Amino acid sequence: MNMNASVARLNDSVGDETQRNEAEVAIDAKINSIYYGKFRAVRDSHVPIRKGEITGFIGPSGCGKSTVLRSLNRMNDLIPIFKMDGDVHFMGQDIYAPSIDPVLVRRHIGMVFQQPNPFAMSIYDNVAFGLRINRFKGDMDERVEGALRQAALWDEVKDKLKQSGLALSGGQQQRLCIARAVAPGPTVLLMDEPCSALDPIATRKIENLMHDLKEHYTVAIVTHNMQQAQRVADTTAFFSVDISDGQRCGHLVEMGRTNELFENPREELTRKYIRGEFS
């Protein structure tokens, strides 16, 4: 099998083929434009997130990768001037349809943020938060323990569940946030540069954790670190930004299997970025 053929086949698989085979795609985002007020922040990006995989978003700063990620669970609704043209399909429903409740969307598509942001509550209450707002009736202790184990934090905190979540170290706080996000059992987990505020050791722990999370959840992760994308992502989406008359507008350049994208990118822009010719 020669290289070009495999690339072509792969591109098919993440592009058209996925559409034919809908069961493979967890979230299918077709974004024509995202506006903040009059400013067009993102254009023409079709981003299918494949089920059971980790999809990495990379690209230079200002390329809209975080904006796209946050539009996948309607977090951008919290910004009053946000407007999107396009549709995002999740479980066969366009989550931007007027009939859809954004609160329900966010309960199924969880999110982990750049800065660890535990609530000013105990570790236990942080993890139980999502279960309580969903009025979980079962064994709360078991669920909390399960979530903390999934986040590889259980052994470190099992003796101090009543302590404040804010007393943990940065890396532990971020894993607590992951536990909090997975506790109510979402289908998809969005991670917005989850390691950018952490030191290398804590980063490594989270990366290892992500391979386990993949067993249970579909994951999309924004990272500014190409090595990280190579280490964790199955599929990688490369975004870039074009600057015309002072306006910056981000867009998807290409998307493919991670090793293919890094070894043999289709686009010249991708090649330059990977070689570190711009950032």
Add this chain to the structure above:
Amino acid sequence: MAGMQNLEQTQVFNLARKPYNRDTLVNYIFTGTLFGVAVIGAIPLFSVLYMLITRGSSRLNWDLFTQLPPAGFMSGGGIGNAIVGTLVMIAIACLFSVPLGVMGGVLTGSLAPKSRTARTVRFIAKVMSGFPSILAGVFVYALLVVGLGTYSALAGGIALAILMLPIILLTSEQAVSMVPQRMKDAAFGMGCTHGQVVTKVVLPTAMPAILTGIMLSIARAAGESAPLLFTALFSNFWIRGLIEPTASLSILIYNFSGMPFPNQIELAWAGSLVLVLIVFAFNVLSRIIGRPRY
């Protein structure tokens, strides 16, 4: 770990809004409650303004500003002496409180912000800003009214000054401490003395914010009545000197509000309208002055 194998989950959730879902319903009720709270909270303001305009404006004419208050059953009359009295006492209050407050603010905000003196001054100013306003009247009564043997505009003015002083001091401190250190460094670097830095750089830069504080404190003092009640008392005549009982708008409203004569009650409303306009005017002035210039 049961229920966490979300990849094998075959059940498809319906993400549509469920208007009768408990969470959604409770959220709507909560929003409605907050909306109701805000509307009910705003009603008093509009009711007060409505009353002021409908009841007060009927007497809003030249006589109101030039005539003296009428006695018992008399008709007509105005509140001229009370307006003058209020303005005179505010002027006296400014005379005492502005220099003290601003220089005190320079001390705590710029000259020696971390010194023990500054901390003491700041502490006392904060304590004073929490004093009930009537206590300023009680203090000045014991000090000046008893001392001078008479109620006076001077006593009223000083009582108001005691209320204004901590406000001016604390806002000036805030204003002065906002002057960037690099600006002061530049002046020191050119060989300015500390005094020159204060008078030539710190005060001019902080002046808009200081004036804002002064205007706000005047707006507060203009509406005060408790400290004037037994310091300036009231008078039915034009002011002739500073050491005699003096009329003020707020005390006129207080006195006339309880009278059984419609004429006086009308004047109380008209006086309230004028007083509110004066207070609002100083509030607006503080906003205009406080707008950053650079």
Add this chain to the structure above:
Amino acid sequence: MKSVMSGAKNDDEFSPSAPSFYDVLSDRGVRWIAFGAGGIVVFLGLYIIFEIASAASPAIKEYGLRFFVDTRWDVSRQEFGILAEIWGTLYSSLLALLIGGSFGVGIALFLSQGYLPNRLSQIFRLVVEMLAAIPSVVYGLWGIYVVIPALRPVAAWLHEYFGFIPLFSTSLSGPGLAPAVIVLSIMILPTVAAISQDAFAQVPQKVKEAAYGMGATRKQAILKVILPTASSGVMGAIVLGFGRALGETMALAMLIGNVNQVSLSLFAPAKTLASLLASNFPEAGQVELAALMYAALALLFITVVVNAIGAYIMSLSKKQEAI
């Protein structure tokens, strides 16, 4: 331009000089004036307390602690006590805090949690600021001619059908606790609203995002995350609003009826420490004056303690923010 350039090089008519005598004097002057001003402020603050205390000392010697448990204020018998006034002050302030405090926090939430478009919420903020700017006598006048007449039928109905509840055990004949409390709540509402708005503004965006990102509804995010995170700031706002209510004078003097009795009824007239001072001071004789000064001292003490508690709670919230 040219002359300046050359001047800097070799014109020796101008060179930096040592500060002149005048410069040194003005430098010292500014310092002296500033320290002098600070000194006067400290002296004044302490002297106010000293002056009131010394004017009260005859009454302190005469009545001692009995002053606080006696409900009589009898000028002819020279028997003075402020139990009724303390009761009236605390009762009216607590009720006002219950109403004004919850409205203040509610309005702060309404204005800070994205319920309104930016411009509308700015207009609404202006409404709250105007509410704060209206003088106390004007509220008093409004209370007499708007609140009391509006309240009278409500009070009569409540008294008739629910008279067995102590709160409604008397009818409203005119001035009384209820109109005073209503006006007092309006007066503390802006204080509570402004300070708690600041507290809500200090809740970091990332915490709000975390709550909404979990799929919390707005109500859940507010009640479970935002309010608890801002709790110490909100508590501080409420305590400072309480301090404001305790010292409020004129509106209460005009509306509360000035009768010293201890009653639970909302419609009975009452008296507060501040309204006692306002109504009795001008005509007081020597002995009553000392008793009034004693009452003033009690009021001073209560408000300073309450404000200190408020400031302490606020400082806790600042510290928390630093972590």
